[in-house]
Amino acid sequence: MTTRRRQYTVVALVTVVCTLAACAAPDPDPVQAAPASWSEIADQARGQMVSLWMYGGDEQGNTYVDDVLAPAAQQAGVTLRRVPIADTGDALNRILAERQAGVTDGDVDLVWVNGDNxxxxxxxxxxxxxxxxxxxxxxxxxxxxxxxxxxxxxxVDGCESPWHRAQFTLVYNAERVPDPPTDFLGVLDWAQANPGRFTYPAPPDFTGSVFIREALIAVSGGPQNVPLQFSQQDYDRLAPPLFERLNALKPDLWRAGATYPQTSSELNDLYAGGQVDMTMTYGPATLTELVADGTYPPQTRVLTLTDGTVGNASFLAIPSTSGSSAGARVVANLALSPQQQLEKAKPEVWGQFTVLDLGRLSATDRAAFDALPASPVVPPYDVLARDAHAELAAEWVAPLDEGWRRNVLAAD
Structure with a gap:
């Protein structure tokens, strides 16, 4: 039995009794990477296997990692293994259980992560x-x-490496919605005027959660009225009008709000099948290929809202329990290379917005990004991100998700 497999047995036992909160308590001090030159890190990485835990429901993302990033890592002497998961919290639970068990060569070496996790x-x-x-x-x-x-x-403080930019985006079928709403409250009004043609994923789905936060901002009168940092006082003041508005919307949702899609993938399937006229995503650049391959209707368009939407970035994080941190750093560095960022930006590959500052690239690399084809579906990033507002602090997420469950999902 390998060392990693023996440790998995210990972790599996711990996981049975370990909740996220319980595992979080014992040792919160951050583990700092040992100082080393890049050549030393690259030498240590050769021969290591890196397990990248990431959401498994993104087919384009899975294919990119398997067919583009993993071969590049192999050339650097690192074997990259993608581990599909339903939720990033699954990876975090494993890491925290390993940390509590004293594991130093855990099952997770790299995580596609952001936000509250x-x-x-x-x-x-x-x-x-x-x-x-x-x-x-x-x-x-x-x-x-x-x-x-x-x-x-x-x-961030050097604890995760940027991977790509994201922008929360509402998407609609222009054939079914010829006169689309122009702001977020207008979206809610449109849904009520068109019963059964709109819904959203149930929190704690990542996309469902951000929809709730966007609704909070809109119902509260704009981002200037919602403090970025959480306080119970602000929650108690702002959440009731939000839940009242969502309850008013509920009877006019798909299936009269009796059930909600459990994941963003389920919502996307409803949209692709014509059961609803809108969907939503954090990765709008992927829409181009989804239309091109016939998954989405040809009249799919992005809803650009005058009040803007949340913008953020996705990251790669290395667990403090990884025994292959050198290999993970090599993979993270590759993922930031102009070659990988360019390939990932191609609509037919994954269509993700780059985190690189194009002004810092060579003229050749900058020209390659400039030559990316314009999308008939998705506007350029600077247009899409116009009037974008910052994410609320992670401490808002769980109270809003739980509040929605108690006050909307469970409401008569």
Whole structure:
């Protein structure tokens, strides 16, 4: 039995009795990466296997990792293994259980992460910190970009490496919605005027949760009226009008709000099958290929709202329990390279917006990004992100999700 498999047995036993909160308590101090030159890190990485735990429901993302990123890692002497999961919380639970069990060569080496999972993990010492400054390709990002320095209000502080930009986006079928709404409250009004043609994923689905936060901001009169940092006083003041508005909407949702899609993938399937006229995503650049391959209707368009939507970034984090952290750093650095960022940006590959600062690239690399084809479906990132607002702090997520469950889902 291998060391990693023996440790898995211990972790499996711990996981039975370990909740996220319980595992978070014992040792919250961050584990700092040992100082090393990049050549030393690259030498240590050769021969290592890196397990990348990531959401398994994104077919394009899975294919990109398997067919593009993994071969590049292999050339650097690292075997990259993608581990599909239903929710990032599954990876975090495993890491916290390993940390409590004293595991130092755990099952998770790299995680596609952001938001409340990153914040929860930071509080519990789940992530290796102080390693991103060693990545040569970090020099190609803007160190002052707020999307890359804070993650749902939690300072990144070298504990995760940026992977791509995201923008919460509502999507509609222009053939079915010839006169689309122009702001978020208008979306809710449209849904009530068109019974059965709209719904949203049930929190704690990642996309469902952000829909609830967007609704909170809109019902509250705009982002200036919702403090980024959570307080119980602000929640008690702002949440009741939100739940009242969502309950008013409920009878006019798909299946009269008797049930909700459990995941964003389920909502996407409803949209693709013509059962609803809108869907929503954090990764709008993927829409181009979904229309091109016939998955989505040809008249699919992005709903650009005058009041803007949430913008953030996705990251790669290394668990403090990883025994292959050198290999994980090599993979994270590759993922930031102009070659990988460009390939990932191609609509037919994954269609994700780059985190690189194009002004820091060579003329050749910059020209390659400039030559990416314009999408007939998705506007350029600078248009899509116009009037974008910051994510609320991670501490807002769980109370809003639980409040929605109690006050909307369970309401008569």
């Amino acid at each position: 990153f914040g929860t993990g930071r509080q519990a010492g789940a992530w290796l910190c102080g390693w991103t400054e060693s990545l040569p390709n970090m020099a190609l990002t803007d160190p002052d970009d707020p999307l890359l320095t804070n993650d749902f209000g939690t300072p």
